[in-house]
Amino acid sequence: MLDRFPYGKAPLCLLVIAIVASALRVLAVSNRPKRADLVFVTLSAYHYEAYQKPIREFERSRGISVRLQFANATSLQSRLQNAMLAGTEIPDMAELVENSLSFFARGPRKDIGLLDLTDRLHESGLDKRLVSSRLSLWTSGGRTYAFPHDVHPVMLAYRRDLVEQLGIDVTQLDTWAKFVDAGRRVTRDVDGDGTIDRYMIDLSYDGSWSLDALLLQRGVQLFDDAGKVAFDNEVTVDVIRWLLRQSFGPEKIAYDPDASGSSGQSLMKAMTDGLVLFVWTPDWRSRVFQDDAPHLAGKMALMPLPAWEPGGRRTSVWGGTGLVIAKKTKHPDWAWDLANFLYYDPKEIGARFARTNIVPVLEDAWVLPELDVPNPYYSNQPIGRMYADLAPSTPPRRLTPLSFVAEQKLYEAYARSLEYYRRSGEDGLAGAIRGELARAQEYVNLRAERVAALAGAQ
Amino acid sequence: MPLERSPPKPARPKPPVEWAPYLFLAPYIVLSAAFFVVPFFSAAVLAFYETNGPRTRVFVGFANFRFLLHDPMFYTALANTTAFACASVLLQLPLSMGLALLLNTTEGRLKGFFRLILFSPNLVGQIFVGILFSVLFAPRYGLINRTFQALFHWGLEERWLGNPRLVMPAIIVTSLWVWVGFNMVYFLAALQGVDKTLEEAARIDGANVWQVFWHVTLPSIRHVVVFVVITTIIGSYQLFELPLALLNSSSGRGPANSGLTLITYLNELAFESGDLGLGSALGWMVAIIIFAVSIVQIRISRVLED
Numbered sequence: 015m016l017d018r019f020p021y022g023k024a025p026l027c028l029l030v031i032a033i034v035a036s037a038l039r040v041l042a043v044s045n046r047p048k049r050a051d052l053v054f055v056t057l058s059a060y061h062y063e064a065y066q067k068p069i070r071e072f073e074r075s076r077g078i079s080v081r082l083q084f085a086n087a088t089s090l091q092s093r094l095q096n097a098m099l100a101g102t103e104i105p106d107m108a109e110l111v112e113n114s115l116s117f118f119a120r121g122p123r124k125d126i127g128l129l130d131l132t133d134r135l136h137e138s139g140l141d142k143r144l145v146s147s148r149l150s151l152w153t154s155g156g157r158t159y160a161f162p163h164d165v166h167p168v169m170l171a172y173r174r175d176l177v178e179q180l181g182i183d184v185t186q187l188d189t190w191a192k193f194v195d196a197g198r199r200v201t202r203d204v205d206g207d208g209t210i211d212r213y214m215i216d217l218s219y220d221g222s223w224s225l226d227a228l229l230l231q232r233g234v235q236l237f238d239d240a241g242k243v244a245f246d247n248e249v250t251v252d253v254i255r256w257l258l259r260q261s262f263g264p265e266k267i268a269y270d271p272d273a274s275g276s277s278g279q280s281l282m283k284a285m286t287d288g289l290v291l292f293v294w295t296p297d298w299r300s301r302v303f304q305d306d307a308p309h310l311a312g313k314m315a316l317m318p319l320p321a322w323e324p325g326g327r328r329t330s331v332w333g334g335t336g337l338v339i340a341k342k343t344k345h346p347d348w349a350w351d352l353a354n355f356l357y358y359d360p361k362e363i364g365a366r367f368a369r370t371n372i373v374p375v376l377e378d379a380w381v382l383p384e385l386d387v388p389n390p391y392y393s394n395q396p397i398g399r400m401y402a403d404l405a406p407s408t409p410p411r412r413l414t415p416l417s418f419v420a421e422q423k424l425y426e427a428y429a430r431s432l433e434y435y436r437r438s439g440e441d442g443l444a445g446a447i448r449g450e451l452a453r454a455q456e457y458v459n460l461r462a463e464r465v466a467a468l469a470g471a472q
Numbered sequence: 473m474p475l476e477r478s479p480p481k482p483a484r485p486k487p488p489v490e491w492a493p494y495l496f497l498a499p500y501i502v503l504s505a506a507f508f509v510v511p512f513f514s515a516a517v518l519a520f521y522e523t524n525g526p527r528t529r530v531f532v533g534f535a536n537f538r539f540l541l542h543d544p545m546f547y548t549a550l551a552n553t554t555a556f557a558c559a560s561v562l563l564q565l566p567l568s569m570g571l572a573l574l575l576n577t578t579e580g581r582l583k584g585f586f587r588l589i590l591f592s593p594n595l596v597g598q599i600f601v602g603i604l605f606s607v608l609f610a611p612r613y614g615l616i617n618r619t620f621q622a623l624f625h626w627g628l629e630e631r632w633l634g635n636p637r638l639v640m641p642a643i644i645v646t647s648l649w650v651w652v653g654f655n656m657v658y659f660l661a662a663l664q665g666v667d668k669t670l671e672e673a674a675r676i677d678g679a680n681v682w683q684v685f686w687h688v689t690l691p692s693i694r695h696v697v698v699f700v701v702i703t704t705i706i707g708s709y710q711l712f713e714l715p716l717a718l719l720n721s722s723s724g725r726g727p728a729n730s731g732l733t734l735i736t737y738l739n740e741l742a743f744e745s746g747d748l749g750l751g752s753a754l755g756w757m758v759a760i761i762i763f764a765v766s767i768v769q770i771r772i773s774r775v776l777e778d
Contacts, residue, residue: 025496032499095743120746125527209628219634220727270634271612280610289612418744422725429636429728457545464522464539464747 050081052348053105057087057335060301061109064366065356072355078348087111094118098127106343107353110160112151112334116417119154128159129339129346140358147410148375152336154413160336161353162375164297167329167404168227170215171295171303174315174393176288184317188328193320194260197267200291210269216281216290217261217268221254221428223332226421227294228253230409231330232322236420237412243420243458246451254428254447258435282307296332297401301371304391315393316400329404331411373401380405419461423454518752529749536753546754548729549737550761552640556733557708557765559644560651561701567652568700572659573685587660590653598650602717605646609633609718633719636730643715643731650714651707655700662696663689698773702766709762710735734758 019026054069056062062084069080083105085093091114097104098118104127110118119126135141135158141149145165152160177184180200187193197214204211218224229245232253238244260268271284284290285307295303295316303314318328337357339349356362363374364384371389374380385398414420427450434446519536521529540546571590575583593601608615609632620627632642666689674684690697712735716724723744724736738758742751 021492021496025492028496092743095746099748117744117746121524121528218721219631220722222721271610278610279607280613283613415746418740422723422740425722426725426728429730433636433728460539461745461747464750465524 050079051345052078052080052107052343052352053083054080054107054352055083055085055090055105055109057085057090057109057111059084060370061335064369067365068356068359068362069352072352076348076351078345080352091117104340104342106345107337107339107349109163109335109337112336112411113413113417113421115152115154115159115336115338116413116415118338119157119159119413120415123155123157126159127341129341129343129349130157130159131161131339131350132156132158134350140354143358143376143378145375145377145405145408147331147408148334150410150412151334152413154415160338161357163335163337163357164333164372165375165401165405165408166296166298166331166333167373167401167408168294168296168332169300169316169318169329169400169404170292171300171314171316171392172292173285173288173310173313175313177291177315180291184315187317187320189324189326190256190320190322194267197260198265201265201267212288213269213290214267215260215269215292216272216284216294217257217270218272219261219270221257221425221432224294225253225257225424225428227330227332228257230411231319231327233327233409235410235412236417236424237414239412241412241414243416243455243462245420245424246448246455250424250451251444251447254431254451255443257428258432258443262432262435285310294332297371297373297397298333300392300397300401304371308391311391312393314391316395316397318400318404327407327409329407331408334411367398371397371401373398373405377406415465416458416462420458423457424451427451427454515752515755518749519756521749523746523748532749536750537757539750540753540757545729545732545737546734546757549732549734552729552731553709553711553733555640556644556647556711557705559640560647560704560708563644564648564651565655565697565700565704567648568655569659571652571656572663575656575660576663587657591657592653593650594654598713599717601646601650602714602720605642605649606633606718606720609642634727636726636728639719639726639730643711643718646718647711647714651704655704658696658700659693662693666692694773694777698770701773702769705765705769706762709758709765712736712739734761 054065056065062082065082069082073080090108091110094104094108094110095117118128123130132153135144135149141158144162148162148165149158152158152162172184182196182200187196193214200212201210201214202212203209229250232249234245234247234249234253236243236245260266261270269284269290271289272278272281281290281293282303285293285303286309293299293303300316303310319330321328337353339346339353343349358374358376358379360379360382363376363379364382366372367374367382367384368387373385374382380402382398385402386396387398388394389397427447430450431443431447434450435443438446518529520531520533522532522535523529575586575590578586609617611617611629611631611634616632617627617630620630630638632638670688670692671684674688679687711733712724715726715731715733715736716739718724719726719731722731723740725732725740734754735758738751738754741747741754
């Protein structure tokens with residue numbers, strides 16, 4: 015029979031495979047479960063675990079079905095972007111990471127595929143109950159498109175056991191100047207092999223997160239109130255010069271053990287070895303350390319960031335998650351209710367803090383007893399209370415469609431300044447940094463002109 | 473002896489259905505139309521528009537192309553990608569050829585074993601390879617730096633992925649691990665088809681190993697070599713996933729854009745910044761560059777052949 019097929023065995027096999035594959039596909043589509051009333055995609059494994067129970071409760075109380083999915087943040091963002099561009103099906107609700115709104119909020123307001131929450135937030139009074147600096151992260155063109163999930167104030171986690179052995183009194187480290195002085199005393203080649211094996215602090219080699227957080231701590235925004243790029247200024251020059259000195263100068267105190275991320279194995283090893291004593295730690299990262307380096311339990315502690323000047327801001331921010339609702343959702347009210355229940359219900363917030371260490375963005379919730387529970391990993395400090403006390407002074411972040419571009423150009427300016435510093439040292443460094451910042455800002459302005467020209471043409 | 477007429481050969485039955493070839497071609501044609509032809513022409517149209525968000529666009533003629541031609545980032549990406557393409561051809565292919573020649577002299581199961589070992593890096597995805605090498609390149613704790621330190625007392629603190637001068641070498645080293653074995657398989661298959669009697673005759677005539685390779689073996693496999701060179705160059709200009717995973721913390725750019733490739737920049741313009749028109753224009757420029765390089769490559773190979 016096989017040989018009688020006109021084109022031989024191989025085409026017949028291909029035909030059979032094609033028919034079987036098509037049949038299986040049709041079968042799979044026809045057996046697909048009915049779409050839930052609400053589809054919600056989260057980007058964090060911690061959130062996925064924490065949301066399971068409250069979502070079941072919400073389903074029971076409302077008599078509706080909710081499908082919770084977990085996707086990696088990068089993949090979720092690109093899938094959502096592509097689905098919105100192509101006009102295909104998207105989830106009713108999704109969590110996004112900071113800055114991603116700069117893509118979704120591009121274009122005229124009518125084209126934005128996310129539900130505008132501004133009026134609802136105002137009418138419900140929720141906008142007054144949330145940390146105001148965090149709403150800015152999810153606001154574009156004066157309209158808010160996401161529920162902020164967190165505040166993410168930054169502290170320094172440190173190896174308490176080693177720091178005490180070295181005689182450092184962390185209560186005295188209230189400014190960066192004092193911190194650097196202490197750092198110069200303890201940054202050492204302990205075993206005399208020619209390589210420094212104890213650094214004071216972990217700061218990113220390529221600028222990136224350290225530069226962001228330090229600039230925000232000093233009140234520098236990438237864009238001004240009018241949405242014009244504004245990082246080319248003396249304060250930015252000063253922060254870059256400070257960062258270069260601490261990471262690469264003759265009296266450096268900082269080291270970046272991590273090759274590719276914010277919480278990799280290299281960092282855990284460096285903390286374990288005591289290679290870095292102090293580590294930049296927003297609330298979410300405090301949980302990562304607990305999970306990834308459990309052997310350091312009781313040896314760690316937290317302290318507020320040193321300020322730039324006496325009495326100055328003792329924190330910054332790093333990271334952020336927001337929950338958006340699709341404009342196309344058939345059930346905006348249910349989505350609104352679910353978002354409120356998950357993010358702002360006091361009972362849920364307390365339980366979630368216990369699982370994630372993430373301080374709630376809802377100011378009313380800072381009285382929750384869970385925040386005062388001593389954490390044995392951090393030497394029994396009430397870390398929830400410590401983070402919550404810093405939350406009101408977290409700096410805002412302004413968002414524009416060019417936030418990503420501006421951020422990348424700023425890092426580029428930092429990397430070029432580093433090249434100059436390696437070549438020429440301190441001579442003319444400030445001027446070189448200024449030149450790089452001006453060049454970076456000019457590029458962002460060029461891109462901004464395109465957006466402005468288009469807006470004018472419409 | 474009278475000639476006997478041989479019995480007439482039974483005619484090969486004509487295929488009863490003429491639509492069968494089209495049926496077999498149909499999936500390819502449909503999928504190509506949906507995922508290649510339509511996007512190809514959509515991108516061509518989009519390249520002449522300035523986009524703002526998913527729905528709004530304005531016709532701007534050649535403004536997107538003019539912007540790119542005055543954009544320093546474009547030239548940085550072009551220089552980086554060209555450097556990678558050159559390294560791929562000048563390092564990767566000779567290594568692949570060397571390994572293929574070596575394996576061609578071994579016999580039996582050993583050949584199959586080494587072929588599998590050398591090819592296997594290509595079986596894992598480039599994202600996985602990028603993540604793996606980002607750990608291997610880690611300062612102080614990474615295997616590569618530890619090895620350098622042990623052998624040469626140098627390199628423990630070297631920042632392969634943080635030093636602009638070392639980023640491209642790191643990408644090239646990583647890509648060698650992925651692609652050397654892959655191209656080796658092509659060369660090995662071609663070498664196995666070389667007429668051994670020609671090589672033997674050259675040896676009898678007094679040719680040394682190099683002369684046999686240069687004057688007999690290489691001309692015999694030149695079509696495969698040209699094919700591999702062209703596909704390697706095209707693949708190099710499409711480099712994207714590897715730097716993206718390797719330089720994850722800087723969205724694939726590396727410090728001072730030292731790892732920025734044309735496609736990484738395209739991704740940034742179109743999908744990170746949402747400037748789809750500019751991204752499409754860059755896509756077309758990359759296509760033109762690849763086309764031009766391929767034409768030059770084919771011409772050169774013809775000249776060498778003559």
